[in-house]
Every structure is written in C-alpha cells, then in structure tokens.
Amino acid sequence: MPDIGPPPASLYAAHRKIYPRAVQGRVRRAKWAVLGILLGLYYLVPWLRWDRGPGVPDQAVLVDMQHARLFFFWIELWPQEVYFLTGLLILAAIGLFAATSLFGRVWCGFACPQTVWTDLFMWVERRIEGDRNARMKRDAGPPSRDRTLRRLAKHAAWLGIAAVTGGAWVMYFQDAPTLVRDPLGASMETWFFFALFTATTYVLAGFAREQVCTYMCPWPRFQGAMLDQDSLVVTYRDWRGEPRGKPKDAGSGDCVDCSACVQVCPTGVDIREGQQLGCIGCGLCIDACDDVMRKLHRPQGLIGFETLANLAASTAAAAELEPGPARHAAGMAARRPLRLLRPRTLMYAGVLSVVAITMLGALMLRETLSLTVLPERAPPFVRLSDGGIRNAYLLKLADKSREGGRYTLVLEEAPGLRLLVQDVATDAAGRPLLPVQGDGVASFRALVTAPRAIERQPIRFRLLDVAGRPLAAAESIFLGPQP
Amino acid sequence: MAKQTETDAATGVATTGHEWDGIRELDNPMPSWWLYTFYATIAFALVWVMFYPALPFVRGLLGNTARGDLAAVMATEQAKAAPMLARLRAATPEAIAAEPELRTFALAGGRIAFANSCAGCHGAGGQGAPGGFPSLADDDWIYGGSLEEIRTTIRHGVRNGEAAEARGTAMPAFLQAGLTMPQIGDLAEHVLLLSDAGPANPAGAALFADNCAACHGERGEGNRQVGAPRLNDRIWLYGGDKASVTRSIAYSRAGVMPAWEGRLDAATINMLTVYVHALGGGEQ
Numbered sequence: 001m002p003d004i005g006p007p008p009a010s011l012y013a014a015h016r017k018i019y020p021r022a023v024q025g026r027v028r029r030a031k032w033a034v035l036g037i038l039l040g041l042y043y044l045v046p047w048l049r050w051d052r053g054p055g056v057p058d059q060a061v062l063v064d065m066q067h068a069r070l071f072f073f074w075i076e077l078w079p080q081e082v083y084f085l086t087g088l089l090i091l092a093a094i095g096l097f098a099a100t101s102l103f104g105r106v107w108c109g110f111a112c113p114q115t116v117w118t119d120l121f122m123w124v125e126r127r128i129e130g131d132r133n134a135r136m137k138r139d140a141g142p143p144s145r146d147r148t149l150r151r152l153a154k155h156a157a158w159l160g161i162a163a164v165t166g167g168a169w170v171m172y173f174q175d176a177p178t179l180v181r182d183p184l185g186a187s188m189e190t191w192f193f194f195a196l197f198t199a200t201t202y203v204l205a206g207f208a209r210e211q212v213c214t215y216m217c218p219w220p221r222f223q224g225a226m227l228d229q230d231s232l233v234v235t236y237r238d239w240r241g242e243p244r245g246k247p248k249d250a251g252s253g254d255c256v257d258c259s260a261c262v263q264v265c266p267t268g269v270d271i272r273e274g275q276q277l278g279c280i281g282c283g284l285c286i287d288a289c290d291d292v293m294r295k296l297h298r299p300q301g302l303i304g305f306e307t308l309a310n311l312a313a314s315t316a317a318a319a320e321l322e323p324g325p326a327r328h329a330a331g332m333a334a335r336r337p338l339r340l341l342r343p344r345t346l347m348y349a350g351v352l353s354v355v356a357i358t359m360l361g362a363l364m365l366r367e368t369l370s371l372t373v374l375p376e377r378a379p380p381f382v383r384l385s386d387g388g389i390r391n392a393y394l395l396k397l398a399d400k401s402r403e404g405g406r407y408t409l410v411l412e413e414a415p416g417l418r419l420l421v422q423d424v425a426t427d428a429a430g431r432p433l434l435p436v437q438g439d440g441v442a443s444f445r446a447l448v449t450a451p452r453a454i455e456r457q458p459i460r461f462r463l464l465d466v467a468g469r470p471l472a473a474a475e476s477i478f479l480g481p482q483p
Numbered sequence: 484m485a486k487q488t489e490t491d492a493a494t495g496v497a498t499t500g501h502e503w504d505g506i507r508e509l510d511n512p513m514p515s516w517w518l519y520t521f522y523a524t525i526a527f528a529l530v531w532v533m534f535y536p537a538l539p540f541v542r543g544l545l546g547n548t549a550r551g552d553l554a555a556v557m558a559t560e561q562a563k564a565a566p567m568l569a570r571l572r573a574a575t576p577e578a579i580a581a582e583p584e585l586r587t588f589a590l591a592g593g594r595i596a597f598a599n600s601c602a603g604c605h606g607a608g609g610q611g612a613p614g615g616f617p618s619l620a621d622d623d624w625i626y627g628g629s630l631e632e633i634r635t636t637i638r639h640g641v642r643n644g645e646a647a648e649a650r651g652t653a654m655p656a657f658l659q660a661g662l663t664m665p666q667i668g669d670l671a672e673h674v675l676l677l678s679d680a681g682p683a684n685p686a687g688a689a690l691f692a693d694n695c696a697a698c699h700g701e702r703g704e705g706n707r708q709v710g711a712p713r714l715n716d717r718i719w720l721y722g723g724d725k726a727s728v729t730r731s732i733a734y735s736r737a738g739v740m741p742a743w744e745g746r747l748d749a750a751t752i753n754m755l756t757v758y759v760h761a762l763g764g765g766e767q
Contacts, residue, residue, distance in 0.1 A: 013512040215514055379610030382620045382763060385716035392608075392620075392763060422761060423586070447763055 017139075018210060018268040020122060021132035021260075025287025034110045035119055043164065046171035050074075053402060056439075063173050075363070078400060087359040094355065098348035100226040102340060104233040104305070105281030108219070114212050115280065117165070117205035118266065121158055128154045132263060158206045159198070166198030210267035213280050220277050229309040230339045234281050236261075236272040236303050239315040239331050243323075247296055253323045254302050260292050261285035261303060271303055299328060310335040368400040369407070373446075373461055373474040380479045388451050389480045395421070395444040395461065397436045404438035407471060408464040411448065417459065417478065418449045434463070454480045572750040576630035579757050586757060593758025596751045600743065601759075609762040615720055615738035620763040623718040626650050627707045628766035634756040638744040641710075646742035652709045656735035657694065664733070666690055671728040677703035677715040680723065 048060035050073055057064060062071040070077040070085075077084055099106055109115060129135050129150050138147050170190050171179055179186055186194075204212055213220060227233065236255075245252025255272070262270050264285060269278040271285045283305065290300040317334035321327035376392040384390055397407070409432045411419050421432035422445045436442040448459065459478045463471040491498050491509055501508040535543040542548070567588050571579060579585045598607065604616045611618030617625060626636050639648040657667060670690045675681025691703075698706055703714030712720060720738075721731050730736075743752055759765075 011512055012515040012518050014515055211514060211516070215517065376608060378606065378608035379618075379620060382610065382618065383717060384621055385623050385713070385718055387717040390621075390763065423583075445761075 015211070016268065018266070019132040019136050019263075020266045020268075020284075021263040021288075022126055023264040023284050023287045023291070025284075025290055027283035027287045031110060031119065031282065031284075035116050038111065038113075038116050039120065043168045046168060046176040052076075056402065057175060059175055061172060062175070065173055076400070078398070081366070084359065084363065087355060087362075090355055091352065091359070094348060094352045097226050098345060098352060100223050101228065101231055101342075101344050101348060104227060104231050105220075105223065105279070108213065108280040109234075109282030112280075114204060114217070115266075115282065117161075117201060118209050120161065121205040122266070124157045124161070125154055128157065155206075158202055162198045162201035162205075163194075165201040166194045166196070169197040170194050210278070210280075213267060214278050220280075226344075228342070228344060229312075230307050230342055232305045232307055232338070233275060234271060234279060234283050234286065234303065235306040235308070235311055236274070237301070237306065237311065237314065237331070238272065238274075239311075239318040240328055241272070241302050251323060254293070254298050254328070256292065256296065258292055260288040264288040275308075307338065367472060369463065369472045370398045370400070371461060371463055371472040371474040372396040372398070373476040375476050375479075381481070383453075383481075384449070386451075387453065388449055389453050390447055390449045391478050393446045393448065393461075393476060395434070395446050395474075396441055397434055397444070397463070398441045399436045399438055402438040404436055404440070406433045406435045406466070408432070408466075408468070409434050409446070410462050410464060412460040412462045412473070414448075414457075414459045414478075416451060416454075418451075420447045420449070421445070422447065448478060450478070450480065454478075455482075456480060568750045571753050572748065574753065576634055576753055576756040576760070579753055580630060580760070589754040589757040590761060592751070593754035593756075596747065596755050597758055600747065601755070604740075609759065613722070615736060617720055617738075618718070618764075619759050621718060622764045622766075623713060623716060624764065624766065625705075625707065625710050625712050625720075628760070628764055630756055630760050630765070632707075633759050633765075634752060636740070637752055637755055637759070638742065640742035641740040642737055643739050643741050646744070649742055650710055652698075652711070653737050654698070654711075654735045656733065658733040662690070662694070662732075667729055667732050668725075670694070670732055671725050674703065674714055674728050674732075675723070675725060678717060678723075681725070 045061050046059065049058050050060035050071070051058055052071070057071060059071065060073050064071065068079045096107055125135070129138065138144075138150070141147070167179075170186075170193050173193075174186065174190060179190070208216070241253045241255030243252055244255040244257040247256050261272070262268070262285075264287070265271070266282060266284065267278045267280055269276055271279060286301075286303045286305070289303040293300045293302055313334040313336065314331035318327045318331035321330055372395070374394040374396070376394060380391075382390045382392075395409075399405070408427055409419065409421060411417055419432065421434065424432050424434055424444060427433050432444075432446075434442065434444055446461070456477060456479050458475060460473055460475050462473040465471055489498055489500075490496070491507065494509060496509045496511055499508045499510045531537060533543065534545045535547055537543070567585075570585060571589060571592075574582075574585065579589050597605075597609070601609075605611055605619055606616075609619035611620075617623075622628070624632070626632055626641075635648075636650060639646040639650065641650040642653065643649050657670075658664070662670070666686070669684050669687035671687070672681045672684040673687030673691045674695075676683060676687075692701065695703075698709050698711035699714050700706060700711075705711050705713030717723075719727070721727050721736050743755075747755070
C-alpha cells in the first residue's frame with residue numbers, strides 16, 4: 001500500500017479547557033504583589049483628589065471628554081496636545097521592548113491586564129470550586145445541585161468583579177464620587193462603556209483566558225525579535241533533567257516527570273518542550289518544580305529564569321557526564337553572569353531616554369498662551385481707494401491658564417503696515433487689546449493695511465502682556481499685487 | 484501554488500507548503516470559537532438588516548433614515564436658534580452691531596447667508612468680480628457703506644425692474660447721446676487724469692464739465708445719491724485702462740442686483756447687513 005500520509009486534520013480545533021493548579025513560592029508571591037499594586041492603582045486612582053480651584057474638576061486623573069480636557073495631577077492638556085499621549089505610548093512601547101530583551105516576557109507573565117485579571121478570576125474560581133483536581137472531577141461528574149450552586153456563585157462573583165472593573169473604567173472619564181452617588185444620572189454613553197468593559201472583563205478573564213494570548217494578542221507573534229541569547233526566559237534545564245525517570249531509578253536525571261509544571265501552567269503548555277508561543281513567562285512552573293525538588297532533597301532550579309546562552313553552555317559542559325551531583329555542578333559552573341548591557345539593550349535605553357527627555361522638555365516648555373493666525377485668502381488682498389493694500393487675518397488666541405487676561409497685539413518688523421483688530425478696544429498708544437477668558441479660545445479678525453501697493457512679505461504678530469513683555473507670536477504672510 | 488505539505492520537525496505540525504526565505508508557515512487549526520464568532524457577526528448583520536435600511540427600497544423596522552436624522556437635528560437646531568432670530572428680526576442693524584451676542588450670531592449667520600445668496604456675484608469673501616460686480620470688502624461704496632445704506636441696497640437691489648425702491652439711476656451711452664469717438668477718447672483721458680493715471684487733456688476737461696460733472700462731481704468725487712461712482716480713486720468697476728473707460732463712456736455700463744426683500748426674511752437681511760458691513764469697508 002502506498003504511503004498516503006496522515007488523514008486530513010480538522011480545520012478547527014476544539015477548545016481544551018485548562019485547570020491550573022494552585023501553587024506557592026517566590027514567583028507566586030511576586031505575582032500576588034504585582035497584582036495587588038496594579039489592581040489597587042486601577043481601582044483607587046479615580047478617587048484621588050487634586051484641588052484646582054473653583055469650577056474646575058478636583059479629580060486627580062480625569063479624561064473630561066465633555067469639555068475636551070485631560071487632567072493629570074498638576075498637568076492639564078487640551079485636545080491639540082494629544083502628542084503627549086502619543087509620546088507616552090511610544091515610551092510604553094520602547095519600555096516594553098527593553099524589558100522584554102532584558103527579562104523576557106515579564107510584561108505577559110506579570111503585568112498584562114489579561115494576566116492580572118485572569119489570575120484574580122482563577123483565585124475566585126479556586127475559592128468556590130476548589131483546586132484543579134476537585135474542579136476536574138466535578139466537571140466530569142454527573143450534574144448535581146452542589147455543582148450548579150458553585151457555578152452560579154462563581155459566575156456571580158466574576159460578574160461582580162467585572163462590574164467593579166467596568167465601573168472603575170468609566171470613573172476615569174467622569175467624576176467618581178458623583179457617579180457612585182447618582183449612578184442613574186449617568187449618561188447613556190457612560191452606561192454603554194460600563195457594560196462594555198464589564199462584559200469584556202467577564203469574557204476575557206473568565207472564559208477566553210489563554211486563548212487571548214495564543215490567538216488574539218499580536219505581541220507574542222513579534223516579541224521574538226526583541227529576545228536574544230542573553231534574555232532571561234523561563235527555561236527547563238534539560239541538561240540536568242533528562243533522561244526523565246522515577247526518583248529511585250538509577251541513571252535518570254532530576255526530572256521525575258511528575259507533570260507539576262504542566263498542571264500549574266495557566267496556558268497549559270509543557271515548558272520542557274522548550275521555548276514556545278504559548279508560554280507567557282509567568283514562572284509558576286518554577287515554583288511548582290522547586291517545590292518538588294525540595295521534597296526530593298534535590299537542588300532547586302530545574303526550571304528557572306535562564307538565558308539561552310547559559311543553557312547552551314551548561315548543556316555543553318554536562319554533555320559527557322552521568323546524571324548526578326557532578327553533572328549538576330559542572331553545568332551550573334559553566335554559566336556566565338547575566339549580560340544586562342548589550343548593544344540591543346543600550347540602544348533601547350538610548351531611544352528611551354531620548355524620547356523621555358524630548359517629552360519632558362516639551363512638557364516644561366509648554367506655553368499656556370498660544371496664538372494662531374489664519375490669513376483670509378478670499379480675497380488674497382483688497383485694493384483701497386487711495387491705492388493702499390489690505391489683508392485680513394483670523395486670529396485665534398487660546399489661553400490654557402485659568403486666569404485669562406488682556407493682551408496687546410503688535411506687528412513686529414513691519415514698518416509702514418497698519419494693524420487694526422475689529423471689535424476690540426485699544427490702549428493709549430492705539431494698539432489693539434485682545435481680551436481672552438481663562439481656559440478658552442477667542443477669535444478676532446485683524447486688518448493689516450499697507451499705504452501703497454507692496455509685494456508679498458512675511459509678517460509676525462506678537463502678543464505682549466500688560467507690562468509690554470513679549471509672549472506668544474505667530475508668523476504669516478502679507479500679500480500684495482504681483483508686479 | 485502551494486508546494487507539497489510536509490511536517491515540521493520541531494513542532495510536529497503540518498506546514499501549508501508556503502515558504503519565505505526558509506521560514507515555513509505552520510498549518511495550525513483555528514480555534515473553533517473563532518468560527519462561532521464569525522457566525523455571530525453574520526447573525527448580527529441579519530438583525531441589523533431587519534432594523535435599519537440596508538437594502539435598496541427597503542425601510543428597516545425602525546423606520547430610521549439618514550435624511551430623517553438630519554431633519555430631526557435641523558429641527559432641534561432651528562428651535563434653538565428661533566428666539567435669537569426673533570430678536571434679529573425686530574432689531575435694527577445698528578442695535579445688532581452694538582450688542583456682542585447679537586453681533587456674533589449675525590456674523591456667523593450672515594456668513595452662511597452670504598455664501599448662499601451673494602457669493603455667486605460678489606465672491607466668497609466679498610471681493611467682487613471683474614465686469615461690474617463691486618467688491619464689498621474695500622472702502623469704496625457706490626450707494627453708501629453705512630449699515631442703513633447697505634440694508635437698503637440688499638432689500639431693494641439695483642436696477643432690477645422689480646422693486647419700486649430699487650437703486651436705479653443709469654448713465655447715458657454717450658456715443659448715442661451725441662459725442663463722437665474722438666471726443667470720448669479725450670474724455671477718457673481726463674477721467675484717468677482724475678486719479679493721476681492719464682495725460683492732461685483740456686478738450687476732455689471741458690467735455691467732462693459739460694457732460695459728467697453733474698453726476699460724478701467736478702473732480703470726479705462721485706455722488707452716492709444718484710449712484711455715480713467715484714472716479715478719482717484707484718478702484719475701477721469695469722477696468723481702469725483707457726480702452727475700458729472709453730467703452731464705459733461710449734456704451735454705458737450698469738449692473739443689476741435682485742431685491743432680496745421677499746426672498747430672504749428680515750432676520751437674514753439684518754444678518755447679511757452686519758456681515759457685509761464687517762467685511763472691511765463698513766462706514767459709520
């Protein structure tokens with residue numbers, strides 16, 4: 001019979017439910033700490049207050065869509081300054097690249113919201129339905145009142161957490177105390193986003209879980225480009241563990257094939273198969289394996305945060321040796337210290353500091369008063385009875401401070417040009433005084449007149465404060481008839 | 484075309500046969516929930532088609548149309564603007580210009596009304612057009628540039644034959660009124676001299692005193708009462724070269740403008756008045 005190959009596989013894979021087992025250890029404690037800090041920040045930050053004076057929101061962090069303002073403690077941004085947000089996203093992206101090239105998937109394993117909320121949901125699940133074995137047994141068993149009640153309780157708790165999550169989300173866009181005091185007074189949009197984030201939290205952390213990491217998230221697909229031989233990744237030290245066997249078997253390595261590492265894995269992968277897309281680098285298998293090694297009175301660290309360079313060095317050093325303490329010592333001795341300073345990480349650090357300094361500079365040099373000049377180009381210029389030429393300009397004066405004021409407008413380096421602003425008062429010298437309210441934009445129409453036909457030339461509008469000190473300026477062009 | 488598929492040694496997964504620079508694509512199966520999500524979007528689309536107009540000539544169950552949405556928004560906006568429009572209707576242009584709130588509204592409304600009704604001849608910014616469409620942004624006014632004069636011109640128009648109060652004087656065509664072409668040439672040179680743009684021409688000066696000064700003034704200063712344009716400035720309605728001026732004298736040229744009273748309501752005419760006055764040439 002000719003070789004016709006294996007039968008065609010299904011185009012669609014059925015979902016394999018994962019029952020991660022609880023685990024204790026150093027990594028788990030670190031994960032709980034990170035989870036506590038991140039969730040604490042997320043739920044509590046909307047409640048921080050920051051006094052900005054009367055008539056202004058006193059919420060420390062607030063994205064005020066209705067009035068188009070972003071408040072962050074002492075910073076208040078207008079929509080046209082959205083580039084600060086862009087800069088922040090660039091910082092976050094490069095920071096992610098740098099952290100990944102240094103320590104592997106620490107973002108995925110410790111700080112990603114998908115991981116944090118899934119961890120929280122799994123904790124709730126264990127409290128109500130028990131650990132891995134109890135859950136598997138109950139799910140496989142016949143329907144029972146107990147199972148139904150536990151499931152109901154679990155989903156109710158999940159929905160409760162999801163609702164608090166969705167509720168906290170909308171509080172970043174609304175005054176938090178007002179929203180809690182009078183939820184029925186909230187707008188339809190608020191309710192919509194509350195429902196949306198409640199639903200996504202419930203579905204993503206309760207059901208989708210590792211499917212998000214393996215199928216939806218683009219990050220695992222290209223983060224391989226940030227990793228190299230010197231990045232710390234969760235690694236099974238196969239040179240020490242293989243060949244697997246029972247603890248008493250002579251000639252077997254340290255791995256006793258207990259599958260503890262697989263049972264605790266939140267994405268259900270087997271770390272002993274090497275680097276893989278499904279591994280989010282959370283390190284829970286390290287805790288599980290260390291626990292087993294401790295009980296067997298063998299050195300910990302059969303699975304650990306290790307670089308691929310060190311893994312290769314250990315493998316080479318241990319290759320000829322029989323399983324046992326000597327092989328372990330030889331392999332561990334071949335390891336080199338962590339190389340944190342590498343061309344790749346230095347480059348990331350460089351880009352990170354350039355962007356950070358640029359943004360900091362932009363933030364500190366940010367002016368609260370800005371002048372924009374739009375020349376009217378229909379018509380480009382007007383010819384007057386006496387042969388003079390007049391141009392019209394639309395001025396927009398934005399005052400981002402809360403005080404407001406009156407500013408004198410002058411033309412710089414434009415001898416012979418007369419400036420008139422419609423509908424405003426003038427000072428003693430006949431110069432126009434532009435009033436603007438604090439936290440507002442005022443528009444004015446300026447007419448600039450040349451006594452005779454002149455050619456096009458650049459002009460500059462300059463604002464002066466009451467003491468005559470120069471403030472914001474704006475460039476424009478004065479047009480005349482072509483010669 | 485896909486090459487023959489094979490099994491990837493590292494993962495044990497079949498490949499699709501596609502290869503790019505040695506990188507081969509694994510043929511992992513899709514998760515089935517992905518497929519169900521796709522079905523759910525199809526179901527959602529069917530529901531959408533039922534409720535909203537998604538097919539030609541079929542109204543959705545909700546009766547929603549983009550035209551209806553627009554009408555609803557327009558009705559809301561008009562209801563909001565109604566009290567302001569009532570005030571604009573009752574007030575004089577002077578009162579509107581003096582009050583900041585009314586003036587701001589009038590300038591915004593006037594800009595739209597100007598674009599709808601006036602820009603076709605006078606240009607988008609009131610810059611006018613060659614051939615008898617005067618600029619409204621300069622400081623030269625044939626019938627006066629005060630708010631009241633501007634409103635009168637807008638209401639009744641110019642030489643339109645439909646409104647009794649329309650501005651309506653006309654200049655004779657002097658070629659038919661007895662002057663010869665050489666005389667008209669002399670006259671044109673004198674007219675240009677009034678704005679320092681032509682040579683002195685004593686014959687032209689004498690002809691000007693006899694035929695033109697009555698309306699245009701002895702020094703060509705114009706007369707707004709009869710709509711005789713100023714001739715001693717740099718602004719020319721039909722061109723300022725000798726040929727154009729000669730042609731104007733010989734054949735007479737006069738534009739027309741419709742009467743807007745009856746076509747636009749009083750509030751719109753008031754807004755237009757304030758807007759045109761603010762274009763740059765407004766007089767007290």
